Amino acid sequence: MDTNNKTPPLLAGRGWGEGASAPDPTRRAILALPLAALAATHARAAEPIRLGLLHTLSPAPFYIAQERGYFAAEGVDVTFRFFQAAQPIAAAAVAGDIDVGVTALTGGFFNLAETGALKVIGGALHEERGYEGSAILVSNAAFAAGVTAPAKLAGRSFAITQYGSSFHYMVGRIAQAEGFDPASVHLRVVQTVPNMVAAVQSGQVDATIAIASMARPLAASGQGHIVGWVGDIVPYQITAVFTTPAMIDKRADALRRFARAYARGVADYRAAFLRLDAAGKPIVDATTDAAIPLLTKYVFTGDPAARAKILGGVGYYDAGGALDAKDVAAQLDWFRKQGLVKGDLPASAIIDTGFLPVR
Amino acid sequence: MPPPDGSGAERPVPFRGGGFAPHARPLLGAATLVVLVALWQAGAMAGLIPRLFLPAPAAVAAALYNLALSGQLWLQMSASLARLAGGWSLGTLAGLLVGLAAGLFTLARSPSLSVVAALFPIPKIALVPLFIIWFGIGEGSKIATIALGVFFPTVIATVGAVDGVPRNLIRMGQSFGLSRAAIVAKIVLPGALPGILTGFRVTAAIAIILLVAAEMIGAERGIGAFVLAAGNLYDTPALLAGIVVLSVLGLLVSWLIGRLERWLLAWR
Amino acid sequence: MPRGLRLEARGIRHAYRDLTVLDGIDLAAEPGQVLVLIGPSGCGKSTLLSILGGMLRPSAGVVLQSGEVAAGCLNPLTYVFQDFALLPWRTVAGNVALALEGAGLPRAARASRVQEMLALTGLSAFAGAWPRQLSGGMRQRVGIARALAVRPACLLMDEPLSALDAQTRDVLADEFAALIARAGTTTVYVTHNLREAVRLGHRIAVLSRRPGRVREIVAIDRPLSGRNMADPDLLRIEAALWALMRDDAAAAAREVSDASA
Structure with a gap:
C-alpha cells in the first residue's frame, strides 16, 4: 500500500538540448582542477557514502560519475540505494539510512x-527555458473547449499527485506567471503520475503536467494536447542534492570529495546530452554515444529502445551541479504561503553552499 | 492418603478455584490511555522524543484545534461522512439481500458463496484505478470502493447469521402454518439480527479503513484525503490529528451500533 | 362420541437411511381423547409424532384425518415442543400472538384472545416478559398458551415436560390435564414418563424398542379431571406399563449411543 506516497517519477526523463545559462567558471576552483590531480588523491581508504536516489533516468550524472570511477578517484565508495518514490528518500536520510540523497x-x-534534519547542498534537475522538460498536457475535451494556452487553465480541473508535490508547485507558479488566480484551479489529487496522465487521457480532468517522454507520445497519438512547457514559464530547481547536518559536521571532507566527483559527472552529462546546435536542436555525437551505455546499466537495461528513451528523457542540469539557491528560497516561500510548510527556518538555514557552486 | 508430613493433623483444605474471570474496569482503561498520553507529552517536553519522530500530544491537539477553528474539520468530515454513509448503506443493502438469498435458497447459495469466496480476499485498494475508469474520478468511485469493501463481509455475516437461526424455531413456524414470507420476516430475520449487527461492527470499521483508500484519488475534501496530504507533507501533527479524528469516528460508530444493539436486541 | 378430529396412522414405516425406526404402525387418536405414546428411548415416538402432524414424510404409510374442525380453528394440528421453541425476541404475549397474526383476526380480537390464553395459563402478569426471564415451567406454559390460542383440532405434544424438574412436571401435568379436559381437544402426547402417561392418557400406546411397533394399547377409563395419582388402580396400571417396558428400556439403555448415531 505504498501507492499513497509514490510521488513523481517526475524525474523519469527530461527534454534535452544545450544550456542557456552558463555558470560563472571562476566560482569554484574545483571545476578548473586538472583531472589528473584528482585521480591522484586516492591513497587513503575509501570513505563509504550511501546515496539515496530514484531508480530512473533523472540522476544520470551520478550513474556517469560512478561508472567512470570519479567517486573512486576521489576516495569515496558510493553505494546506490534506490527508491520507488521521491519523498521516502528524504525520510530515509532523517532516519539515518542514507548519507546523501x-x-x-x-x-x-x-x-x-x-x-x-536536512540540508540542501547542490542542484540536480532544473526546469530551463528552451529545454522541453515538463509539458502542460490538456485533455481533448478541454482543448476543444478552448484550453489552448497555459493562461486558459483558470477555472479548470488539474490532476496532481498530492498537495505539496512538485506538480502542485508548478500549477501555482504557472498561475502566478500567467496572471490568473491559482485558487480557481480545481486540483485533483490522484497520487501517482500514471494516474495523472490517465485522468487527462480519459477526460476525467482537464489538464496535468507530464514529462516530455510521456506527454509527447500521448499528444502524437491524439490523446491529448501539449499547450506549453513548464521550463518556458517558470524555470526552477526541481530536484536537489541534500545531506544531513551530521554529515556536514563530521564528514565534510568526504562530502567535499563526493561533490567534486558529482560535478565531474555533471560535466560529462552536459557534454553528452545538453549541447544544442544553432537551431536549438540537441547535438548527438560520439560523446553522446559513449555516455549511453553507462546509463543503460541502471535504466532501460536490455530495452531495444533504450537509446531513444534516454535521448527523449534527459533533463537539464546546471553546470557543476550548481544549486539555484534563490529559487529554493522562492519555493520555500511559496509552500509556506500555501500553509503547506509549517516551520519558520529561513531558506539560508536549510542550504549549505560550501560544497557545490550556486547558480 | 497421609499428609506430606505424615502427622494426620487437622489442616485447612487449600483453595484451588478462582481466576480465569477477568472483569471489565472501564476507568482503568481510560486511566491507562491518559497515563500513556501524559508520558508521551512529558517525554516530548523533556526532549526525549524528537518532534520529528513523534509530535507531542499538545501539538496534535493544537493541530486539531486549528482544524476545528478554521472550519476545515467540518468541511473534511462532512465530505467523508457522506461517502461513508452512501458507500456503507449501498454495500450493506446489497450484502443483506445476497446474504439472505444465499441463506435461504439452495439455488442462490453455492453461486453467490463461490463468488464471494473468490472476490472477498481481493484488496479493494488495488481496484481503485479500475473503479475510476468505471465510475469516474468523482464520488462514484469513492462510494463504490467503500460499498464493495462492505458488501462481502456483510454477505458472509448474513449467511452465517441465517444459518445460525435455530432450525427448531423455523419448524415451529411451519407447524403453526406460517407462510414462507412470515417465517422469513418473523423468525429468520430477527433470529439473524444479532449476527448481522456483529457484521455491522466489522463493516463499519472496514468502511472507515477504506475511506482513506477511497479518498486517495480525486478527493478535494475528506478526512482520508487530509491524512494522506498531511503524510505527504510530513506534517506529522496534522497527520496524527487526522488519525485521531478517524479513531474518534470509529469509536462513535461503534458506540452507535452498541446503542442499536441494546435497542434491537433488548431480548438477549 | 365427542366431536373433534380423528387422526389415524396406517402402515407407517420410517427409516433414516438404513436405520428403521418405525415399522408398521397402525394407530388412531380418537376425537376428544388423549393418546399417549410411550416407549424406551430411541423407539421412534417423536418421529411418529412428527409424521402425525405432517412435519415429516414417512418412508411408507399414510396419516389420515377425519371429523370436523371447529369454526375458528386457525391451525388444526398444533404442536407443543419439548424445547418450548419460543421466539426469544418476542415477549410472552408476542409469542402467544405469533400464529394469530395474519389470520384475519381483528386487532382487538387478537389481543383479547391473547389475554384469555395468558389468564388460562396463569401468565397474565408476565405478558411483557422476555422468555429468557422465565423458568422452564413458565416457558412451557407459554408454549401451551400459544398452542391453545389457535383453537387447535388436535394437540401434538412432544415430551413437553421432560426438560423440567420433577416437581414442576407434576404441577404442569395437572394443569395440562385441566386445560385439555376443558378444551376437549384430541391430543397425542409423547412421553417416556409413566406417571405422566397414567396422569394424562385415555389410551396409552406402548411402543417396542427399535424398530418401533405398537406392543400394546392400555386404556384408562377415568376422566382426566378426577385422577388422583395415589389411586391404587392408576398405580397398578403404571406398574403394568413398567413391566411391559422394562426389558426394552434396559436393552435400549445399552445401545443408547448406537441409537443416537
Whole structure:
C-alpha cells in the first residue's frame, strides 16, 4: 500500500538540448582542477557514502560519475540505494539510512528540512527555458473547449499527485506567471503520475503536467494536447542534492570529495546530452554515444529502445551541479504561503553552499 | 492418603478455584490511555522524543484545534461522512439481500458463496484505478470502493447469521402454518439480527479503513484525503490529528451500533 | 362420541437411511381423547409424532384425518415442543400472538384472545416478559398458551415436560390435564414418563424398542379431571406399563449411543 506516497517519477526523463545559462567558471576552483590531480588523491581508504536516489533516468550524472570511477578517484565508495518514490528518500536520510540523497523539492521535503534534519547542498534537475522538460498536457475535451494556452487553465480541473508535490508547485507558479488566480484551479489529487496522465487521457480532468517522454507520445497519438512547457514559464530547481547536518559536521571532507566527483559527472552529462546546435536542436555525437551505455546499466537495461528513451528523457542540469539557491528560497516561500510548510527556518538555514557552486 | 508430613493433623483444605474471570474496569482503561498520553507529552517536553519522530500530544491537539477553528474539520468530515454513509448503506443493502438469498435458497447459495469466496480476499485498494475508469474520478468511485469493501463481509455475516437461526424455531413456524414470507420476516430475520449487527461492527470499521483508500484519488475534501496530504507533507501533527479524528469516528460508530444493539436486541 | 378430529396412522414405516425406526404402525387418536405414546428411548415416538402432524414424510404409510374442525380453528394440528421453541425476541404475549397474526383476526380480537390464553395459563402478569426471564415451567406454559390460542383440532405434544424438574412436571401435568379436559381437544402426547402417561392418557400406546411397533394399547377409563395419582388402580396400571417396558428400556439403555448415531 505504498501507492499513497509514490510521488513523481517526475524525474523519469527530461527534454534535452544545450544550456542557456552558463555558470560563472571562476566560482569554484574545483571545476578548473586538472583531472589528473584528482585521480591522484586516492591513497587513503575509501570513505563509504550511501546515496539515496530514484531508480530512473533523472540522476544520470551520478550513474556517469560512478561508472567512470570519479567517486573512486576521489576516495569515496558510493553505494546506490534506490527508491520507488521521491519523498521516502528524504525520510530515509532523517532516519539515518542514507548519507546523501537526491530528490524532488516538495512540501514534504521542506517540512523535514525545516526541522533542521536536512540540508540542501547542490542542484540536480532544473526546469530551463528552451529545454522541453515538463509539458502542460490538456485533455481533448478541454482543448476543444478552448484550453489552448497555459493562461486558459483558470477555472479548470488539474490532476496532481498530492498537495505539496512538485506538480502542485508548478500549477501555482504557472498561475502566478500567467496572471490568473491559482485558487480557481480545481486540483485533483490522484497520487501517482500514471494516474495523472490517465485522468487527462480519459477526460476525467482537464489538464496535468507530464514529462516530455510521456506527454509527447500521448499528444502524437491524439490523446491529448501539449499547450506549453513548464521550463518556458517558470524555470526552477526541481530536484536537489541534500545531506544531513551530521554529515556536514563530521564528514565534510568526504562530502567535499563526493561533490567534486558529482560535478565531474555533471560535466560529462552536459557534454553528452545538453549541447544544442544553432537551431536549438540537441547535438548527438560520439560523446553522446559513449555516455549511453553507462546509463543503460541502471535504466532501460536490455530495452531495444533504450537509446531513444534516454535521448527523449534527459533533463537539464546546471553546470557543476550548481544549486539555484534563490529559487529554493522562492519555493520555500511559496509552500509556506500555501500553509503547506509549517516551520519558520529561513531558506539560508536549510542550504549549505560550501560544497557545490550556486547558480 | 497421609499428609506430606505424615502427622494426620487437622489442616485447612487449600483453595484451588478462582481466576480465569477477568472483569471489565472501564476507568482503568481510560486511566491507562491518559497515563500513556501524559508520558508521551512529558517525554516530548523533556526532549526525549524528537518532534520529528513523534509530535507531542499538545501539538496534535493544537493541530486539531486549528482544524476545528478554521472550519476545515467540518468541511473534511462532512465530505467523508457522506461517502461513508452512501458507500456503507449501498454495500450493506446489497450484502443483506445476497446474504439472505444465499441463506435461504439452495439455488442462490453455492453461486453467490463461490463468488464471494473468490472476490472477498481481493484488496479493494488495488481496484481503485479500475473503479475510476468505471465510475469516474468523482464520488462514484469513492462510494463504490467503500460499498464493495462492505458488501462481502456483510454477505458472509448474513449467511452465517441465517444459518445460525435455530432450525427448531423455523419448524415451529411451519407447524403453526406460517407462510414462507412470515417465517422469513418473523423468525429468520430477527433470529439473524444479532449476527448481522456483529457484521455491522466489522463493516463499519472496514468502511472507515477504506475511506482513506477511497479518498486517495480525486478527493478535494475528506478526512482520508487530509491524512494522506498531511503524510505527504510530513506534517506529522496534522497527520496524527487526522488519525485521531478517524479513531474518534470509529469509536462513535461503534458506540452507535452498541446503542442499536441494546435497542434491537433488548431480548438477549 | 365427542366431536373433534380423528387422526389415524396406517402402515407407517420410517427409516433414516438404513436405520428403521418405525415399522408398521397402525394407530388412531380418537376425537376428544388423549393418546399417549410411550416407549424406551430411541423407539421412534417423536418421529411418529412428527409424521402425525405432517412435519415429516414417512418412508411408507399414510396419516389420515377425519371429523370436523371447529369454526375458528386457525391451525388444526398444533404442536407443543419439548424445547418450548419460543421466539426469544418476542415477549410472552408476542409469542402467544405469533400464529394469530395474519389470520384475519381483528386487532382487538387478537389481543383479547391473547389475554384469555395468558389468564388460562396463569401468565397474565408476565405478558411483557422476555422468555429468557422465565423458568422452564413458565416457558412451557407459554408454549401451551400459544398452542391453545389457535383453537387447535388436535394437540401434538412432544415430551413437553421432560426438560423440567420433577416437581414442576407434576404441577404442569395437572394443569395440562385441566386445560385439555376443558378444551376437549384430541391430543397425542409423547412421553417416556409413566406417571405422566397414567396422569394424562385415555389410551396409552406402548411402543417396542427399535424398530418401533405398537406392543400394546392400555386404556384408562377415568376422566382426566378426577385422577388422583395415589389411586391404587392408576398405580397398578403404571406398574403394568413398567413391566411391559422394562426389558426394552434396559436393552435400549445399552445401545443408547448406537441409537443416537
